[in-house]
Amino acid sequence: MTRNDRHRTLHQLTAAIDAGEVDTVVVAFTDMQGRLQGKRLHARYFLDVVVGHGTEGCNYLLGVDIDMNTVAGYAITSWDRGYGDMEFVLDLDTIRLLTHLPATAMVQCDLVWPDHAPVVQSPRAVLKAQTARAAELGYAALSGTELEFILFEDTYEAARDARYQGLTPSNQYNVDYSILGTTRVEPLLRDIRNTMYAAGLNVEGAKGECNFGQHEIGFLYDDVLVTADNHSVYKTVAKEIAAHHGKSLTFMAKFNEREGNSCHVHLSLRGQDGRIVFWDDATGTRSELYDQFVAGVLATMPDFTLLYAPNVNSYKRFAAGSFAPTTIAWGEDNRTCAVRLVGHGAGARMENRVPGGDVNPYLALAAMLAGGLHGIEKGLALEPPLEGNAYTSGRPQVPATLLEARNAFHDSAIARAALGDAVVDHYTNMADVELAAFGAAVTDWELVRSFERM
Incomplete structure (x- = not known):
């Protein structure tokens, strides 16, 4: 089978x-x-x-x-x-x-x-450990990832030689939902879609996004491990196909000052027999289990942000008014919140808007499961939904830097209980390595700001 x-x-x-x-x-x-x-x-x-x-x-x-x-x-x-x-x-x-x-x-x-x-430190093992926890409670997890990239006319070699400056985006205006904009790059998008379908992914479609040259190819919901496996294959193959076309693309969270590349992660639980557990058909509303799960993800957002945003660059994406979240809150179909609830009945699911295109899908899904299961096990109550603009709500904020997220993850009793000390210490060290490398780097910003004028 x-x-x-x-x-x-x-x-x-x-x-x-x-x-x-x-x-x-x-x-x-x-x-x-x-x-x-x-x-x-x-x-x-x-x-x-x-x-x-x-x-x-x-x-x-x-x-x-x-x-x-x-x-x-x-x-x-x-x-x-x-x-x-x-x-x-x-x-x-x-x-x-x-x-x-x-x-x-x-x-x-x-x-x-x-x-x-x-x-146990391998990303696939980290996710499998959390799916096993869910199974012990009688649940299976389903998910889908929405992954954006920016496409350039330059080859990867030319981009590197230019130090990634002055590249030509494949669309030079906002092509969000634009059919003309996607037609301009359809030979590449079509190759990616059809290659991924042949490789066993269930392809939904492609659409333009806001940044110049930015696009998204969507895939259908599936078991969390299947989704993570497919996500990893897709990222590699998309880059390979771009190279075959003499182009390049990036999934980095924030390439420039315009819109970053997100990776919104949708997730829901089912009973292991396939029954719907996030919705109460009798009342036509969310189930208590669903509320507890979402409450757990919100309560542990600082603990697990490192696994949602694992790089220095990840945090450049978190900006007010950018459709990238800064506020730890949830809303009904509210894209200003870190967590957005969408759908009903069998389609009821939560969307975590914190991860960017640089996320490791296994670790992000493991973190969401760990947080949600914590909410179920502790019977956490879900706060009322945030109405209106989360950016100006004054609510608690998503960690704003890799160092802040690193410290929250390292010191988290919840993370250590759910993932184990070996995993927490391993990925804390990964953050330490990145912070040290960035701290030693002289950036283009510093050169432009300082070379002559200081």
């Missing part, structure tokens, strides 16, 4: 390899920064060796910065520990074809140590 009819079973993949239709298999996992990391294997080696015996990768892959530099402070990987291996455990439910590449399939992986103990 596959996730849908566009995923492949191992039997189907074997037949495709035997027929010469697939000659390369990518085995990959998602790292701390949300990137796919792994290996390209010859298909025959994959079948003859890896399916039965697995493959390995250096454990430094969960202990490097964005530039792949080894850094200190991680308990699981260091020079003193010798930088040993982790094993890649194939999740055969994730076999998919990558039609933008010749004769290529992909399998996503979990990570275990040589003694087969799970690597």
Whole structure:
């Protein structure tokens, strides 16, 4: 049984390899920064060796910065520990074809140590631990992520040579919902949509967004693990397809002073038998469980902001009047709040508007589940909805800097109880590494402001 009819079973993949239709298999996992990391294997080696015996990768892959530099402070990987291996455990439910590449399939992986103990700090393991908690309470979690990017006419190489300054956006005015604006870049959007559909994602559609060259491709709601797996594949493939078109795109949270790239995360619970638990059909209103879940996400927003906004740049997106949230509040279909409730009946769900395009989906979904389950377990009451403009409401604010979010996460008893000390300490160190790197950098802003005039 596959996730849908566009995923492949191992039997189907074997037949495709035997027929010469697939000659390369990518085995990959998602790292701390949300990137796919792994290996390209010859298909025959994959079948003859890896399916039965697995493959390995250096454990430094969960202990490097964005530039792949080894850094200190991680308990699981260091020079003193010798930088040993982790094993890649194939999740055969994730076999998919990558039609933008010749004769290529992909399998996503979990990570275990040589003694087969799970690597609990890996993002997929962090999310699986929270889905297991939900299952113990009788619930399954569904989610969808809405991920924006900005598209440029420049290649990635040209953009780097220009130090990412003076790039030409593919649309040079606001194309929010514009059919003309999306037509201008439809060859690329179409390639991404159709490639992702062939790879097993349930594609909804594409629309323009506000910043110049900004677009969003939407995918249907699914199980939280499926959504996180698909999200990671989509980000990588979208960049690869952009490169094939001689263009580049970025998911960074705040590329310039205009609108940032959001990643609104929708989430709801169902009973494990599929029953609706966020809605009371008898009264036509939200269930008490739904209110408790949302109350928990709000109560733990400062605790888990680090997992929603993991980089220095993430916090540049939080600006009043920008459609990015600054206020910890909820509202009925209110886009000025951190949490927006939408839908009814089977479609009732919460939208977390805090994450940006740089978010690691596994960690964000794990944090939302941890917060929501905390609300259920503690029976938290949901405050009344915020009416009107949350930016001017005077309500508590989302942490405004990476340092503030780092400290709240590190000191959170709720985070440590839900995720475990090993996970909290690991991602606290990731924040420390980023803060140190940014603190040592001389920015373009400083040069322009200071070179002549100071």
